[in-house]
Amino acid sequence: MAPVDNADVLIIGGGLWGCAIAWYLSKSFPGRILILERNSVGFGASSRAAGLLTLARNQKYYLDLVRETHHAIMDLEAQLEEDLGAHQTGSFYLASSAQSKQSLQELVSFVTKHGVDVDWISQQEAQERVPLLQLEATEDLLIASMPEDKIIDPYILTGAYAKGAKLQGVKIRRAVAVERILTENNRVVGVATNQGKFSAPIVVNAGGVWSGKLMMELGIGLPMAPVRSQYWITEPSTxxxxxxxxxxxxxxxxxxxxxxxxxxxxxxxSESIVVDPRILPENTDDLGIKADPEGWDTLLTEFDALGHLMPGLETMGIAHYIRGFCGYTLDGKPILGEVSGIDGLILATGCSGGGLGSSGGIGRVISDVILKNPNAWDLSPYRYDRLGKVDHYSPELQQRCGKARSGKTSG
Structure with a gap:
């Protein structure tokens, strides 16, 4: 079969990571870069991120990834001559239990050591800045303020990476669903899609929740599963x-x-909803969920603690419910780097709910891998096989990934 198109580097997935990789790589890579996206740019989980850019990370690698995203936003704004709407609102971290207080103190100690600005504030100051908070004096909360933190619209950021990449010569083809990664003699040669074959000596699998299924076709299991993330947006309120x-x-x-x-x-x-990756449709909005399809069960069972801190929230109407499926790994770490035994195949997946904040860093890291640049990050802890051989289709693995998501305490 003659190829429909060819490239020097082919990126599977036009989400935050795929577009960020293309943007960074195209700054210095002389060859042809092609992104294949099954829907439209930023259509999947990327556009449904909560938009939190926080430097409150308890691991140096992740702190550096997020810092790189902050730099990337400034560079994109200069390149595109556009304001991407990143608002430096800052953040408050509230801890009430002994365990959470200890974790917060350890987090603050770590990030301040690495140059992040943090202030301890009173409950009164927190209430003045966030009127919905109603904190009882007897609660003895520990509150850390991190003024450098920002929020940004994830769809805008994904689009900016894509626009910047296109200005640097990257081609993006939409409505092209990759069905298989093609290999010959232990090296990648391209991909088979619903539109035909595309040839490339380097393929980056940044396919999000679909990436694991593509790897299973090669006999490689990834320690991740599609897990539902969700949030609600209230009606406007003074x-x-x-x-x-x-x-x-x-x-x-x-x-x-x-x-x-x-x-x-x-x-x-408490029990995250996980789906078998084999039944994922082209559009996850079309995925029928029998258990709690609109998130009302979550509100009924999990709202009380939040309602205690923000009692006025209970009377505010819900204007929007947003859900998406994100690739969560067993250990909460991304899956990054080259694949042993298949030259030219590189993984960038398993964002575990941190795809937006880490996007700039991931773009730079994977670009360095492709360019064979000396890498500031040791990727060995993020290899696909770090947890041994796994079956991506195993119900047990999928449930364990769901539990990892339920146990997450950061934004």
Missing amino acids: KVLANQPFLIMPDAKAYARPEVGGLLFGLRE
């Missing part, structure tokens, strides 16, 4: 200030930020 800090509340298993006059808030359900 109780929500446009410039108020976003909130991370681990004891309430919740986060919240201002959005179009209302409050965007997310809750971690």
Whole structure:
């Protein structure tokens, strides 16, 4: 079969990571770069991210990834001569339990050591900045303020990476679903799609929740599964200030930020909904979910702790419910780097709910891998096989990935 098209580097997936990789790579790579996207740019999980850009990371590699994203936004704005709408609202981290207080103190100690600005603030100051918060003096909360943190619309950021990449010569083909990664003699040669064959000596699998299925065709299991993420947006309210800090509340298993006059808030359900990757449709909106399809069960069972901190939230109407499926790994770490035994095949997947914040860093890291540049990041802890051989289709693995998502305490 003659190829429909060819490229020097082919990127599967036009989401945040795929477009960021293309943008970074095209700054210095002389060859032809092609992105294949099954829907439209940023259509999947990327556009449904909560939009939190926080430097509150307890691992140096992730802190550096997020810092790179902050730099990327500034560089994109200069290149495109556009304001991407990144708002430096800052953030408040609220801890009430002894365990959460200890974790927050350790987090603050770590990030301040690495140059992040942090202030300890009183409950009164937190309430003045976030009017919906109603904190009882007897609660003895520990509250850290991180003024450098930002929020940004994920769809705008994905589009900016794509636009910047196109200005640098990257081609993007939409409505092209990759069905198989093609190999010959232990090296990648391209991909088979619903539109025919595309040839390339380097393929980056940044296909999000579909990436694991593509690897299973090669006999390689990834330790990740498609897990539902969800959030709600209230109707506009005078109780929500446009410039108020976003909130991370681990004891309430919740986060919240201002959005179009209302409050965007997310809750971690105790039992995350996981789907078998073999039944994922082209558009995950078409995926029928029998258990809690509109998130009402989560609100009923998980809202009380958040409602205690923000009692006025209970009377605010819900304007929008947003859900998406994100690739969560067993250990919460991304899957990055080259694949042993298949030259030219590179993985960039398993974002585990941190795809937006890490996007700039991932773009730079994978670009360095392709260019054979000395890499500032040791990718060995993020290899696809770090947890041994796994069956991507195993129900047990899928449920364990769901539990990893339910146990997450950051935004």
